[in-house]
């Protein structure tokens with residue numbers, strides 16, 4: 001017999017992790033609004049940002065219900081402090097140039113895609129429903145980023161260099177995507193959440209396939225930063241939250 | 257008390273704010289209408305998770321029900337089964353075309369996972385097949401941007417989901 005309370009707490013933490021990943025990356029992408037390299041890409045990035053923010057709302061709403069303390073999606077997004085955020089450090093990184101943004105997006109989206117795919121068979125009905133909804137959009141996002149990586153990597157000398165630099169710089173943050181928490185074991189035992197090992201293998205294959213086609217070298221294993229889920233973040237997240245949470249902090253309870 | 261058919265008729269008068277020729281019924285987001293002793297229960301499903309129109313649509317349904325004198329009703333949102341463009345009615349597809357938006361093709365699992373291959377589409381304005389995709393992501397989450405190489409007009413394609 002498993003302890004329902006412990007499982008629910010583990011699931012709550014898991015949902016926050018999923019929601020934070022989606023919200024923080026979505027917010028980062030939204031910073032491109034009006035600054036895209038070309039109009040079509042400006043629109044594409046902001047479309048993806050909207051999908052991600054929409055997805056975070058689903059996770060937060062469910063997390064709030066599960067917690068049963070009456071916290072809404074907005075409370076979870078706007079009224080938690082930086083150390084309470086569980087997102088991967090990859091998601092919070094600065095946009096940098098377009099190659100960096102699209103590489104960050106590609107590394108993350110390939111991860112989301114395989115994770116959501118595995119969650120289609122979760123024993124948790126709500127998680128399954130969210131995955132079923134999200135994966136259709138994630139598939140489009142993955143194609144979009146892959147296209148760019150290949151086009152830029154296999155492009156000019158300058159674009160190739162920028163894409164290679166981007167993956168070299170971001171690589172040390174990629175293990176953090178897969179970093180489990182002790183409490184995940186409860187969810188894996190109940191087949192609510194998938195094991196990370198299989199997802200890691202699929203991710204490795206997708207990344208390699210696209211980078212190869214883009215004539216980009218997959219970086220060698222090296223030092224990896226892994227702390228996002230524990231709430232230990234890079235300096236960038238605090239600044240992001242300061243802007244994102246400003247309205248609710250300055251005018252608590254403000255509504256549209 | 258209004259019947260299911262009447263409620264459906266009322267919902268035909270609620271339009272998607274982003275594609276104002278399609279009603280929420282044409283769009284296939286009304287999944288269920290139930291009427292029992294407690295009132296009318298309407299179940300809807302979102303098109304895209306981040307679609308900003310969903311809140312407006314819910315508000316508009318509320319306003320329409322009130323306008324029609326339906327006082328006890330609730331609106332429930334479900335995620336599963338996930339919305340697909342296949343649920344857009346034939347009538348809806350025709351309305352899209354008349355409005356200048358190329359309707360979605362049948363949602364086959366679209367080609368390879370890792371690469372976009374644009375579909376060959378017919379220009380909704382002049383009927384030419386000599387068209388090309390300019391951007392997979394268009395003016396709203398549900399559309400892609402195309403241009404017709406013959407009549408030179410850009411047009412939206414309601415992409416498959």
Ligand SMILES: [Zn+2]
Pocket residue numbers: 379380381382383384404405406407408409
């Ligand atoms: Zn034409």
